[in-house]
Structure formats: C-alpha cells, structure tokens
Amino acid sequence: MNATEKIYLPVDGILEMFNSLTGHLQSGITHPVLKSAVLTPVAQNPKVSHISKTGMAIIKTGKGLWRQQDKRVVASRSSSGNRQVSTDKLPKRSVDLLELGLTKPRNCHRIVVLGAPKVGKTNILQWFLGKKFEEHYEPTTEDFHRKLFHIGGEAYQIDLLDAASERDFPAKRRLSILTGDTFLLVFSLDDRESFNEVCERLNEIKAAKAKLLNKLKHPARVPPVVICGNKADLEAQRAVRRSEVKEILGEDVAFFETSAKEGTGMEGVFRALATLGGMPAETSPSRHQIISILTYQSMCIGQRGRRGNRRLGAPCAAVDPLACRPSFTSDLRLVLESSTKHNKPEMCQIQ
Structure with missing residues (x-):
C-alpha cells in the first residue's frame, strides 16, 4: 500500500477507535495507563497533539489484543472449505513483497x-x-x-x-x-x-x-x-x-x-x-x-x-493462500507516523 503520508491522532481519537474495534475496551484491558485513560472524561474540544506515552501505551496494549484476534482469524481461514491448503508445500507465512524487498x-x-x-x-x-x-x-x-x-x-x-x-x-x-x-x-x-x-x-x-x-x-x-x-x-x-x-x-x-x-x-x-x-x-x-x-x-x-x-x-x-489482513495496529501506525515529506507533520483526527 502506498502510505508515505503519516499522521498524528489525539489520544481520545485513538481510544474511540479502540473502543469500536474491540467492543470490550474497559472490561478487556488491564493496563493501568490505558484503564485510567478510558475512565477519564474526554473534553468537548480536545486539542490535537503528538503521540504521548499514553498513546504509545494504548497501541502496545492493543497489539496484544489484536495479535490474539489475528491468530483466531488465521486458524478459522485455514479450516474453512475454500481456503484449505497443504501447509507442508507452502510458505510459513503470508508473502509481503515490500517487506521482502522484492518490489x-x-x-x-x-x-x-x-x-x-x-x-x-x-x-x-x-x-x-x-x-x-x-x-x-x-x-x-x-x-x-x-x-x-x-x-x-x-x-x-x-x-x-x-x-x-x-x-x-x-x-x-x-x-x-x-x-x-x-x-x-x-x-x-x-x-x-x-x-x-x-x-x-x-x-x-x-x-x-x-x-x-x-x-x-x-x-x-x-x-x-x-x-x-x-x-x-x-x-x-x-x-x-x-x-x-x-x-x-x-x-x-x-x-x-x-x-x-x-x-x-x-x-x-x-x-x-x-x-x-x-x-x-x-x-x-x-x-x-x-x-x-x-x-x-x-x-x-x-x-x-x-x-x-x-x-x-x-x-x-x-x-497468496495465507494472506491475512494486517493488524489494526499496523493500519493505525500508517496513519499515526509522521510524513517523511514534511518537516512539520500535520495533524489529523479520524472522526
């Protein structure tokens, strides 16, 4: 994916995203920083800021949750009728040409x-x-x-x-x-x-x-x-x-x-x-x-x-028979990271 543009989100915007993706944000997360952020009321007109330690904690916590989700998705796909493959004759993981330096x-x-x-x-x-x-x-x-x-x-x-x-x-x-x-x-x-x-x-x-x-x-x-x-x-x-x-x-x-x-x-x-x-x-x-x-x-x-x-x-x-959607954490990072084409990264909210 062409993704040279990298953006910053406010912490409350990330929380909203995590809440909609997991549906169990308050009950399923035990990280103290994240839990305190969830319980803290969000201001009506939040200021957009660079990624803070709280924001990074949210991403790291979400990565663990989505890693479990991705494993379940891969397992269900490999067992479905139209995706049965012989794993002994296939790569051990999905082929990403960009990561392999092939494109x-x-x-x-x-x-x-x-x-x-x-x-x-x-x-x-x-x-x-x-x-x-x-x-x-x-x-x-x-x-x-x-x-x-x-x-x-x-x-x-x-x-x-x-x-x-x-x-x-x-x-x-x-x-x-x-x-x-x-x-x-x-x-x-x-x-x-x-x-x-x-x-x-x-x-x-x-x-x-x-x-x-x-x-x-x-x-x-x-x-x-x-x-x-x-x-x-x-x-x-x-x-x-x-x-x-x-x-x-x-x-x-x-x-x-x-x-x-x-x-x-x-x-x-x-x-x-x-x-x-x-x-x-x-x-x-x-x-x-x-x-x-x-x-x-x-x-x-x-x-x-x-x-x-x-x-x-x-x-x-x-x-690619083993293709699995990149984690939502990966997609968030594409949106969060600063653009290499700009000296001063711009701000953007997913809202």
Whole structure:
C-alpha cells in the first residue's frame, strides 16, 4: 500500500477507535495507563497533539489484543472449505513483497470493497482471484486477499479488503478508508436500499480523503472509486436504472453493471480499478496467467540472480493462500507516523 503520508491522532481519537474495534475496551484491558485513560472524561474540544506515552501505551496494549484476534482469524481461514491448503508445500507465512524487498512501495496497492450484505462483493472478488462463482451464500464478516503479479520485469502486490464487518463500526470503517488506495463500491440492481448505502459510502470516502489531504496541505482530488451495480442477470427484478445512477452520482463516475454469476461486466470493473489505481492493465484477470505461489517466489528470487530467465516473460500472478489482513495496529501506525515529506507533520483526527 502506498502510505508515505503519516499522521498524528489525539489520544481520545485513538481510544474511540479502540473502543469500536474491540467492543470490550474497559472490561478487556488491564493496563493501568490505558484503564485510567478510558475512565477519564474526554473534553468537548480536545486539542490535537503528538503521540504521548499514553498513546504509545494504548497501541502496545492493543497489539496484544489484536495479535490474539489475528491468530483466531488465521486458524478459522485455514479450516474453512475454500481456503484449505497443504501447509507442508507452502510458505510459513503470508508473502509481503515490500517487506521482502522484492518490489517498490509504488507497486503496492490496497483496494477497499464496501457495500451492503448480499450484493455479491465476495463473488466479484472471486473473479479477480481466478476462482469460480459460488451460488451458496455465507455472510462475510471480513475477508482479505493478496494477489501478487509479475509484469514487465516488475513485481506488484494488490491487497483486497472486503470490509463487510465494518458496516456497523464507523470508526473502524474510516480507518480502512484512510488506508485504502482505490475503492470498489457494490450494490445490487434489484435492491434500492443497497444503492442508497453506496451513495452514503461514496460521500464518506470523499469527506475522509478530503480532510486527510487538507491536513497534509495537499491539493484536493477526487478519490479513485469504481461503482458496481451487480446482479444484472435479474433484469425482471431491477429496482435501479442506469439513468438514475448517473443522475445521482454524476456522469463522470466509473459505473459498471455486472453479473458475478455470468461474468458480465467483470473485465470492465477490473480494468477501471487498474487504470484509476495506476496499476498495469495486465492486472485484469484475462491479461495474465495464474501460477503457484512457490513458482512466483522462486521467479522473483531468481530474478535477483542468474536464474531470472522469465524476467521479461508473459504477465503472471499468484494468489497468496495465507494472506491475512494486517493488524489494526499496523493500519493505525500508517496513519499515526509522521510524513517523511514534511518537516512539520500535520495533524489529523479520524472522526
């Protein structure tokens, strides 16, 4: 993820974030500094300040809580039906190209997916990952995918966060928005309420990104967003017309009518995500070959030495079967740390 901008939060803002993420802040934390901070009333107009010892204590305490949560997520994913993998033939951990020094920060990208339940977000992502449509519906609490590309001699990493569980947690959702590079908003063409929710999410993204750019004294710009009206195969039940979408969201919005069941419109969605996100067009599913994660690793490592015979070969990609969302502590740090491009870090509140 491209995250050179680093921001500071007030301690009360961090507390609000932790409270929304854990839901058990007062009962589940025993750290004396944190507990006293929780019990202390927050002023109506708090001053924004640099990270204090209290703030660092909150982050360290939260890290322990989320480490346990991450372990449970990994365990549940490895035991689920569509994520069963043979661990003896796979890396011991998720592959992060940036940490391994195999790519550049500008080649790492995060796509945040938002929308109401049952609109087809998961099946749209399945197309991107090269998997089949699943008729059976299972509610997604939160899902994270990582697809690694090798295009034109360079390595690319695209993370996809399906933030379904953040629907009822505004602070948690704002954190995902601030760490996202591109956004995919999905609604169902047979459900007007889901379209209304997409309109709300679009306004929320614009407001959060505008506030962030203003705090960093950067020029205002429209965040890269692709809107997907799914279930186009249910024409008889259609409740939202294309003309209405254009009228409400504007003619310039990147809008596509799709059917995750039939594959209609999928290529246009992924091509738009690549274009708006500044990624190669070869990241679209039809433009590259799928290889195993081990083959991908050996190719990238071999590129450093004499074995890089596929260095300029055909575009290829691998799905990381062990991918797990970076902890919320990691995402908080991306937002909290000072920007390397500014002598005086600006201040920003997630609120």
